[in-house]
Amino acid sequence: MADERRKDLWDKVASVTPLVLGIAVTGVGALFTQVYNFRQLQLNQIAALDKLRPLLTSDKPEEREFGYASFAALGYEDIAVRIVQLKKDESGRSVLVELQRVGSPQVQANAADALRSLDEAQKLVNIAEFGTPEPSEAQLKTERPEQRVPYARWAQQTARDLGVSSKLAVAILYDTAIQIGQGRARKLQAAASERVPPPLSSREKEAAWLDAFLDLRDKAMQQGALAKFYPSIKPRIDRLRGLVEKGDWDLDTVATVNGSVEAGAPNETRPSP
Numbered sequence: 001m002a003d004e005r006r007k008d009l010w011d012k013v014a015s016v017t018p019l020v021l022g023i024a025v026t027g028v029g030a031l032f033t034q035v036y037n038f039r040q041l042q043l044n045q046i047a048a049l050d051k052l053r054p055l056l057t058s059d060k061p062e063e064r065e066f067g068y069a070s071f072a073a074l075g076y077e078d079i080a081v082r083i084v085q086l087k088k089d090e091s092g093r094s095v096l097v098e099l100q101r102v103g104s105p106q107v108q109a110n111a112a113d114a115l116r117s118l119d120e121a122q123k124l125v126n127i128a129e130f131g132t133p134e135p136s137e138a139q140l141k142t143e144r145p146e147q148r149v150p151y152a153r154w155a156q157q158t159a160r161d162l163g164v165s166s167k168l169a170v171a172i173l174y175d176t177a178i179q180i181g182q183g184r185a186r187k188l189q190a191a192a193s194e195r196v197p198p199p200l201s202s203r204e205k206e207a208a209w210l211d212a213f214l215d216l217r218d219k220a221m222q223q224g225a226l227a228k229f230y231p232s233i234k235p236r237i238d239r240l241r242g243l244v245e246k247g248d249w250d251l252d253t254v255a256t257v258n259g260s261v262e263a264g265a266p267n268e269t270r271p272s273p
Contacts, residue, residue, distance in 0.1 A: 061091035067094040077107045085114035090156040124171045149176040163199030166249035
């Protein structure tokens, strides 16, 4: 009886062995297939990123923006955020704004930090527009920050074309575009460049060009339909002149101290025309 039981047991083992082996082989095959597909996907992503890499160093802001957005779309949001932050590239602002809205908590936090690093010029504009470097939601209700991205891009690109990289120069160009539009700002830029020809290869030339630019802006604001806004805009232009005279190229004096604004001149709140 014992021999018959052992024989029955071995018969049962023998009958299920092919099934067990089949399942094991199928499972191992599926595992290797998943690993292979994952590695292949990684290789494809690396190849795609390598093709996108030249866009990040392009002279065209729209190409850099597409590069950042593509990195983020491929799942490399942190890399996109870090590159924008390190380069302080205004063309990546819209990507950061979107990641701050829809990214993971960590990506949202990183995007917020990167946006703060781009905001030196924005702070100066906000002080002139709202009387504070960081306006409230109620103050911004008529104009979202992302609507200003084209003006910021123009200011960044124009500064590069002029041969300057100071935050102050970018802020003055940005503030002018916000105030009177890119078309008028371009005309002032061309007129200032006739007085002080680029490239602005020294701080002295940069200061002279900015002085000429602000003088032309001052005169332009006293003419035509803009003249009615001149009394409220003149302090804004004088504040910018004061920053040039101080040589505050990194906008170190633009800060909030004990709730009051300091930016080279007393705080004044003024509605934008």
